[in-house]
Amino acid sequence: MTCEELIAHLSSYLDHEMDAALVAEVQEHIAHCRNCRVVLDTSQRLMVLLHDEGRRIIPMRERSALFDRLQQAFLNRSPASDSNTTV
Amino acid sequence: MPGLTIDLTIYDDEEALLAGLRRREPDACACLIKRFAPLVYAQAIRLLGDVDEAEGALQQTFIKACDKLDTYEGRSGLGSWLYRIATNEALMLLRQRSPRIAIDNVADTIQADEMPQHLTPWTLDPATAALNSELRATLEQALMALPETLRVVFVLRDIQGLSTEETAAMLGLGESAVKVRLHRARLRLRELLSAYMQEH
Numbered sequence: 616m617t618c619e620e621l622i623a624h625l626s627s628y629l630d631h632e633m634d635a636a637l638v639a640e641v642q643e644h645i646a647h648c649r650n651c652r653v654v655l656d657t658s659q660r661l662m663v664l665l666h667d668e669g670r671r672i673i674p675m676r677e678r679s680a681l682f683d684r685l686q687q688a689f690l691n692r693s694p695a696s697d698s699n700t701t702v
Numbered sequence: 703m704p705g706l707t708i709d710l711t712i713y714d715d716e717e718a719l720l721a722g723l724r725r726r727e728p729d730a731c732a733c734l735i736k737r738f739a740p741l742v743y744a745q746a747i748r749l750l751g752d753v754d755e756a757e758g759a760l761q762q763t764f765i766k767a768c769d770k771l772d773t774y775e776g777r778s779g780l781g782s783w784l785y786r787i788a789t790n791e792a793l794m795l796l797r798q799r800s801p802r803i804a805i806d807n808v809a810d811t812i813q814a815d816e817m818p819q820h821l822t823p824w825t826l827d828p829a830t831a832a833l834n835s836e837l838r839a840t841l842e843q844a845l846m847a848l849p850e851t852l853r854v855v856f857v858l859r860d861i862q863g864l865s866t867e868e869t870a871a872m873l874g875l876g877e878s879a880v881k882v883r884l885h886r887a888r889l890r891l892r893e894l895l896s897a898y899m900q901e902h
Contacts, residue, residue: 626885663828
């Protein structure tokens with residue numbers, strides 16, 4: 616496996632979607648290629664960094680005004696949806 | 703403003719909250735918004751990169767959610783359900799912004815300038831670094847620096863955690879296109895963050 620091939624397959628490797636024969640080729644390559652070892656390691660670190668990103672909250676500006684608008688929108692929603700209400 | 707002083711523990715679980723919402727209890731609405739609006743907003747701003755559009759998407763998300771409450775079956779959890787509605791709202795806004803072009807037309811191969819350039823190891827432990835607010839801000843900036851075509855796929859796959867198949871369906875793309883764009887986004891983000899990582 617060349618460096619270009621390893622980079623092309625990097626995401627498959629990170630996502631564990633690579634077949635065993637290719638995984639062996641990647642591991643053989645990084646055993647003697649320092650640059651690809653760094654790219655692989657830093658990419659794995661990036662994935663760890665991103666792990667909790669989806670649960671992170673970004674501060675909202677004028678939060679209270681926005682909440683109020685949202686609540687009004689809810690309270691003013693169409694009465695038609697009430698007719699099917701199940702409790 | 704009654705909704706802002708609500709005790710979030712009134713509705714113990716999602717079932718109680720859902721029952722309150724279906725009875726149109728104002729406190730249930732306030733509770734839903736307080737619990738989920740920050741998450742929905744974060745998703746909208748990552749996809750749209752614009753505060754005003756993200757607030758519009760957030761508002762539309764809750765209006766649509768309220769209208770669809772009676773058909774909500776509760777399989778996926780309220781958070782996931784709202785996330786999905788918000789994603790569709792944001793994608794619709796993206797398409798209106800640049801009809802069909804932005805999301806659908808992109809070279810589906812790795813470009814020469816996307817090959818790794820930064821080849822210095824990162825010394826920061828990612829689990830510790832994740833708590834570093836400066837790094838989080840850098841990560842957000844890097845995300846916004848991605849072309850929209852790559853960022854949308856990246857947000858759905860690596861941040862929202864959708865599968866390749868789900869992402870492809872949501873964007874109307876083939877699975878191979880999703881995979882290539884995700885790969886290109888990861889390579890670019892690694893480059894963008896490497897510059898920061900090597901200075902700290």
